[in-house]
Amino acid sequence: MMKTVSTPISRRLVLGAAVTAAGLALSGCGGGSTPAAGGGGNVELNFVYWGDSNRAKMTDAAIKIFEEKNPGITVKSEYQDSGPYADKLATRFAGGNPPDVLNMANRTLLEYAQRGTLADLKSFPEIDLKNIPATIQSRGEVDGKLYGLATGVNLIGMVVNKTITDQVGVTIPDDKTWSWEDYAKFATEITQKTGGKIYGAGYDVATETGPILLARQRGEDFYTKDNKLGVSEETMRDWFQYSVDLRAAGGYPPAGFFEQIGGSPAQSYLAKGTVASQIIPINNYKGYNEAAGGNVVLLRMPGETTEKRRGYSADPSMLWSIAAKSKHPKEAAKLLNFLINDADGAAETLTQRGVPINPEVTEAIMPKLGEDDTKFVQMVADIQKDDLAPAYVYPKGASVVADTLKQLATEVEFGRVTPADAAKTFLEKSNAAINK
Amino acid sequence: MSVLTKQTSGAAATLAAPGGKPSRARGKRTNQRSGYLFLLPWFIGMLFTIIPFFASLYLAFTDYNLFTEPNFVGLANFQAMFEDPRLLQSLKVTFIYTFVSVPISLAVALVIALVLNRGLQGLAIYRSVYYLPSLLGGSVAIVMLWRYIFGNDGIVNGFLGLLGIQGPAWVTDPEFALSTLIVLNVWTFGSPMVIFLAGLRQVPTMYYEAASIDGASRWRQFRSITLPLISPIIFFNLIMQLIGSFQTFTQGYVMSGGTGGPADSTLFYNLYLYQKGFTEFEMGYASAMAWLLLMIIAIFTAINFIASKFWVFYDN
Numbered sequence: 001m002m003k004t005v006s007t008p009i010s011r012r013l014v015l016g017a018a019v020t021a022a023g024l025a026l027s028g029c030g031g032g033s034t035p036a037a038g039g040g041g042n043v044e045l046n047f048v049y050w051g052d053s054n055r056a057k058m059t060d061a062a063i064k065i066f067e068e069k070n071p072g073i074t075v076k077s078e079y080q081d082s083g084p085y086a087d088k089l090a091t092r093f094a095g096g097n098p099p100d101v102l103n104m105a106n107r108t109l110l111e112y113a114q115r116g117t118l119a120d121l122k123s124f125p126e127i128d129l130k131n132i133p134a135t136i137q138s139r140g141e142v143d144g145k146l147y148g149l150a151t152g153v154n155l156i157g158m159v160v161n162k163t164i165t166d167q168v169g170v171t172i173p174d175d176k177t178w179s180w181e182d183y184a185k186f187a188t189e190i191t192q193k194t195g196g197k198i199y200g201a202g203y204d205v206a207t208e209t210g211p212i213l214l215a216r217q218r219g220e221d222f223y224t225k226d227n228k229l230g231v232s233e234e235t236m237r238d239w240f241q242y243s244v245d246l247r248a249a250g251g252y253p254p255a256g257f258f259e260q261i262g263g264s265p266a267q268s269y270l271a272k273g274t275v276a277s278q279i280i281p282i283n284n285y286k287g288y289n290e291a292a293g294g295n296v297v298l299l300r301m302p303g304e305t306t307e308k309r310r311g312y313s314a315d316p317s318m319l320w321s322i323a324a325k326s327k328h329p330k331e332a333a334k335l336l337n338f339l340i341n342d343a344d345g346a347a348e349t350l351t352q353r354g355v356p357i358n359p360e361v362t363e364a365i366m367p368k369l370g371e372d373d374t375k376f377v378q379m380v381a382d383i384q385k386d387d388l389a390p391a392y393v394y395p396k397g398a399s400v401v402a403d404t405l406k407q408l409a410t411e412v413e414f415g416r417v418t419p420a421d422a423a424k425t426f427l428e429k430s431n432a433a434i435n436k
Numbered sequence: 437m438s439v440l441t442k443q444t445s446g447a448a449a450t451l452a453a454p455g456g457k458p459s460r461a462r463g464k465r466t467n468q469r470s471g472y473l474f475l476l477p478w479f480i481g482m483l484f485t486i487i488p489f490f491a492s493l494y495l496a497f498t499d500y501n502l503f504t505e506p507n508f509v510g511l512a513n514f515q516a517m518f519e520d521p522r523l524l525q526s527l528k529v530t531f532i533y534t535f536v537s538v539p540i541s542l543a544v545a546l547v548i549a550l551v552l553n554r555g556l557q558g559l560a561i562y563r564s565v566y567y568l569p570s571l572l573g574g575s576v577a578i579v580m581l582w583r584y585i586f587g588n589d590g591i592v593n594g595f596l597g598l599l600g601i602q603g604p605a606w607v608t609d610p611e612f613a614l615s616t617l618i619v620l621n622v623w624t625f626g627s628p629m630v631i632f633l634a635g636l637r638q639v640p641t642m643y644y645e646a647a648s649i650d651g652a653s654r655w656r657q658f659r660s661i662t663l664p665l666i667s668p669i670i671f672f673n674l675i676m677q678l679i680g681s682f683q684t685f686t687q688g689y690v691m692s693g694g695t696g697g698p699a700d701s702t703l704f705y706n707l708y709l710y711q712k713g714f715t716e717f718e719m720g721y722a723s724a725m726a727w728l729l730l731m732i733i734a735i736f737t738a739i740n741f742i743a744s745k746f747w748v749f750y751d752n
Contacts, residue, residue, distance in 0.1 A: 083694060086715070090502065090715075091714070093502070093503060094502035111717070115504065117503060255609070256588070256604070256605020256608045256609050258608065259588060259608055260607075260608075399715065399716070400716065406695065407699050407700060410608075410610060410698045411610070411699045414610060414611070414699075
C-alpha cells in the first residue's frame with residue numbers, strides 16, 4: 001500500500017530469485033543427457049542471438065534445414081533485443097549455464113575470450129575455415145586463438161532520400177569522390193530549400209562506427225593492433241566540431257531533436273521524413289528503403305578519397321561463438337559450421353546479418369536476393385576489392401568507450417561542453433577504461 | 437489520535453477496576469503478539485535474503501567479475517569510490533531527486549488530505565482516484581508513458597505550445613530530464629495522502645470547536661492543533677519516502693533506457709550500481725556501493741529520529 005518502492009520490489013525480487021533458482025535447477029537436470037554410443041540420445045543445443053521477430057523467422061527456417069541434415073540434434077533458439085541480450089548472456093555465463101552457440105558483439109568479444117568463457121573455434125574439425133578470408137578471421141582472433149567468427153560482413157553507408165532531394169532540386173554529389181565538406185554543404189542546402197521542414201543530415205554523432213571511419217581516414221587506428229586506443233584528440237575534436245558547425249549552419253537538427261526511439265528502420269527519422277540522410281549499417285538498406293518510400297539511394301561515406309587513406313574496413317556486424325563449457329561442443333561446432341558454410345541455410349537468412357563470409361556461399365545466394373539487398377552486397381564486394389586497412393578486435397573496455405562517446409555527444413549537443421574539451425575528456429576516460 | 441484514545445481508555449480502566457493493572461498488561465501482551473504475527477511474513481522473507489545480504493558484505497571487499505572467483509582486495513573498492521566521478525554524479529542526482537521531490541510530494545499529499553478531510557460527497561471516489569497513481573507510479577509502463585508525454589511530440593510541449601511557450605526537450609536535455617522524474621514522484625503522492633487522511637480523521641473535532649469558540653483563525657487552528665497532532669504521521673511518511681527515494685531504480689532505468697539519461701543526468705545511485713555490476717562486471721564494487729547506500733540511508737534515518745525529538749508531538 002505504501003509507495004515505499006523498497007518493500008514490494010524486494011519481495012518480488014525474492015520471489016523472482018526463488019523461481020529463477022528453481023528454474024535453473026530444473027533446467028540443469030533437464031535436457032543435458034549426452035547420447036551414449038549407439039544410444040537413441042537426442043542432443044539439444046541452446047542457440048541464442050539478438051534481433052527482431054523478422055530475423056527470428058528467417059533464422060528458424062535455416063535451423064529447420066540444419067535439423068533435417070543432422071538428425072539427432074535439435075536446436076532450441078532464443079532471441080532478444082541487443083540490450084537485454086547482453087545482460088542475460090552475462091548472467092547465464094556467471095550462473096554456469098551458458099548457451100552452446102551464441103551471438104557475440106565486437107565490443108565484448110575480448111572480455112569474454114580473456115575470461116576463458118569461449119572455445120577456440122580452430123580446435124574443432126567440424127568447422128571448415130578454408131574458404132574464410134584471413135582478414136575476416138583476424139577480427140575474432142585473440143593471441144592466435146579464434147574465439148568468434150563473423151556472422152557476416154557489413155559496412156556503414158550513407159542513405160539519402162532521393163524523393164526529397166528531387167523535390168527541392170538538390171543534386172546528390174558523387175559518392176565516390178565527395179568530401180566531408182561536400183556533405184555539409186549538401187545537407188545545409190536541403191534544409192534551406194525545404195524551409196527548415198526537413199533537415200539534410202540526421203546521422204548519429206554518438207555511434208562509434210563514425211569516428212572509427214574518420215580516424216582511419218586520417219591515418220589513425222581507433223582501436224589498435226595491441227588493443228589500445230589509437231584515435232587522436234584532434235580527430236575526435238573534429239568529429240564533434242563537425243556536428244556543431246553543421247547544426248549552426250542548419251543542416252543538422254537542433255539539440256534535443258533526436259529522441260531515443262526504437263532501432264528499427266520503420267521507426268527511424270528517415271522513415272518519418274524529417275531528415276533526408278542518415279548513416280546506417282548497410283545490411284539494413286532494404287529496410288530503410290522500404291520504410292522511407294522506396295526511393296532511397298545507398299552511398300559510400302564521405303571523405304574516402306579526400307582524406308589520407310580509405311576509412312572503410314570489412315567489419316563483422318557481429319560474431320558467432322561457442323561457449324567453452326558447452327555440454328555438446330561437437331554438435332555446437334556442427335551448427336556453427338552450418339551457419340557460415342551452408343548455402344541452403346544461407347538461402348533462408350540471406351543477408352540479415354551481413355554478407356556471408358564464405359564467398360562461395362555469397363555467390364550461391366546472390367540470385368535469391370532482392371534488388372536492394374543485391375545493391376548492398378555489391379557495394380560490399382566493390383569496396384572489399386580495394387586495398388583496405390586492416391581492423392582489429394575491440395579491446396576490453398570498449399563498451400565503456402561507447403558509453404563515454406554517447407555521453408559526451410549529448411553534452412556537445414546541448415552546448416554544455418566545447419568539442420575541444422569533449423575530445424580531451426573522451427580520450428582521458430577511454431584510455432582509463434581500456435588500460436585498467 | 438490513537439495515542440490519545442489509548443491513554444484515556446487505559447486511565448479509565450485503571451480507575452474502573454481495582455485489578456486494572458493486570459488487565460492492561462494482558463492487553464499489552466496480546467498487542468505485542470499480534471505485532472509479531474504481522475511481522476512473521478517479513479521474517480520468513482528475511483530467510484531468503486539473509487545469505488545474499490552477508491555475501492554482499494564479503495564481496496564489497498573483493499574484486500569479483502562474475503566469471504572467476506572473487507579475490508580479496510580490502511578497502512580498494514571504497515577508496516576507488518571517492519575518486520569515481522560517476523559515483524559522485526549519481527549521488528548528486530539521487531540527492532537532488534530525493535530532497536526536491538519528497539518535501540513537495542508530502543506537502544501536496546497533506547494539502548489534498550486536508551481538502552478531502554472536509555468530508556466531501558464522494559470522498560471514497562476522490563481518495564481512490566488520487567491513490568491510483570501511486571500504485572502505478574513505479575511501473576515500467578507508466579515511466580514509458582511519461583517519456584512520451586514529455587517527448588518532443590508529447591502533451592506537455594503541446595500544451596505549452598498553446599500558451600505560446602516553446603517547451604524544452606524534456607527527455608533529451610540533461611538540464612530537464614531529472615525534473616520529469618521529480619514530477620512523476622510528486623504525481624504519486626497518493627499513498628502518503630491516504631495515511632495523512634487517516635491521521636487527520638483521528639484528530640478529535642472537539643479541539644477545533646474549542647479553538648473556534650476562542651476565536652482562533654483556520655490557519656492558527658492548523659498550526660497549533662492539526663500539525664502537532666499529525667506530526668508522528670508526517671514523521672512516518674517522511675522516513676518512508678526518504679528511504680524509498682534513495683533507492684529509486686526503475687524510473688531512472690526505463691526513462692533513460694538503462695544508460696542514466698542524457699549525459700548521466702538521470703544516473704540514480706542504484707542505476708549506477710546496476711551498471712557497475714551487470715554491464716561492467718564489477719560485482720565487488722557494486723556490493724561496496726550497496727553498503728555505502730545502506731550507511732547513507734541509516735545516517736539520514738538516524739538524523740531524522742534525533743530531529744524528531746524536537747518537532748514530533750506524541751502527546752504523552
